[in-house]
Amino acid sequence: MREILSRASLIRYAEERQQRHENQLRTFINEMPDGVIYLNENNVITLINSTAKKLLDINYEQDIIGKPVSNFINNSDFIKIIRSKNQETGKEIEFFGNKILVRSTPIFFKESYIGTVVIFQKSSYISYLDHNVRRQNLKKGMLANTTFEDLRNTTVSLRMNECIDKAIQYADTESTILITGESGTGKEMFAQSIHNTSGRRNHPFVAINCAALSQNLIESELFGYEDGAFTGAKAGGKPGYFELAHNGTLFLDELGLLPLNVQVQLLRVLQERQVLRIGGIKMIPINIRVIAATNSDLLSAVESGTFRHDLYYRINVLNISIPPLRERNDDIPLLVRHYISLYNAQFNKSISSCSKDFISAFQNHNWKGNVRELMNYIMRIVILCDGNVLTAEDIVKSEIHLSCQSKKDASDINTANVPDKNRLDLVPGTLQEMEKDIIEWYMKKYDGNRAKVCNALNISRTTLWNKLKEM
Known part of the structure; x- marks a missing residue:
């Protein structure tokens, strides 16, 4: 008798455990954002969650378990999918005015077909998720700054x-x-x-x-x-x-x-x-x-x-x-002032204006590289400038050779005494490339004396140290 009672207790425990697991699984499936239907080998509904009922416009109170799915869904594309017993990775079908993405996976046991799991997703919800993913990409820097x-x-x-x-x-x-x-x-x-x-x-x-x-x-x-x-x-x-x-x-x-x-x-x-x-x-x-x-x-x-x-x-x-910029000569003063202002803020400078000979030299240049060339030149000049007003001498100091200059400017630049050993040949490039060239040139000029380099570039020792570590 004890053995019988013991076995009955084990059976009851196993049944309760199985029921508990089934309830957990049913709750999990019902909470899924996707609609789920499980069909047996005869396409009879054995499981359906609340999301599927909502997407397919089936009354929540209606008992449809144990009934053929064709009694509730008569869409020809859907019927074709479940009858094919093949996997469908995603087909958009319209149900009651809503576009639904349908996916199906046939299930086999020992090579015998035993049923199909069908997943339903509202196309608009997929678009919403896709939109959110793409919005994250927007936050990563895919932005337009100019107006x-x-x-x-x-x-x-x-x-x-x-x-x-x-x-x-x-x-x-x-x-x-x-x-x-x-x-x-x-x-x-x-x-x-x-x-x-x-x-x-x-x-x-x-x-x-x-x-x-x-x-x-x-x-x-x-x-x-x-x-x-x-x-x-x-x-x-x-x-x-x-x-x-x-x-x-x-x-x-x-x-x-x-x-x-x-x-x-x-x-x-x-x-x-x-x-x-x-x-x-x-x-x-x-x-x-x-x-x-x-x-x-x-x-x-x-x-x-x-x-x-x-x-x-x-x-x-x-x-x-x-x-091209050479056909917009009157724009050059505006561009020069714009980029001076920009690089003042970027390099902690306080250049307030530029002289007439400076502007004249820029206006007489051919500008084969257009605004990008002008921008790079201004950046170099601002970095190397020690004063508050830019003049033609700053062009000389920056080792920039402007073409088609006026005779006076050309004379001034040609007679400037800049020995070759002190010449900084800086090729316009990215900010990082030009910074590297400038720092290397000053390190050689002052034989590695970082205090003098910091003083010449008007930067702190910490900034110089970080720049050297990046090089």
């Missing part, structure tokens, strides 16, 4: 103002824009300004320099890749720049340098507004505005066969041609 007001404040040129007026009109459209102009004229600044004036201003601005992309990785960078697409591919795959720019603006600089095979894919993306990742099998819809830029003659490239004619006409819907 049309910034451009207006540094120009009095009629041609530049005409370009700005045209760009403001373009900003209200969704059409593709082609910006042309020499290197350094400010094509990206125009693109950023257009983005910041458009309805996409609260979404990512993704800028890509096509010339800087590795030829081996250019497709994966632009279009993304799936997990295992190639040796070295990141686990889980990676979205490309087109996906990252979703709902925002994609700026393609140096477009003319894209290989022909990539041009074909770019044309398809622009036409279909869908991206296929490398190694992927599904098209990913994207909503972007494309702004392209080039410093080359794309029409000549079309004629020579290095640029596709169909892509050229697809890109060149709206166009802006930015004039």
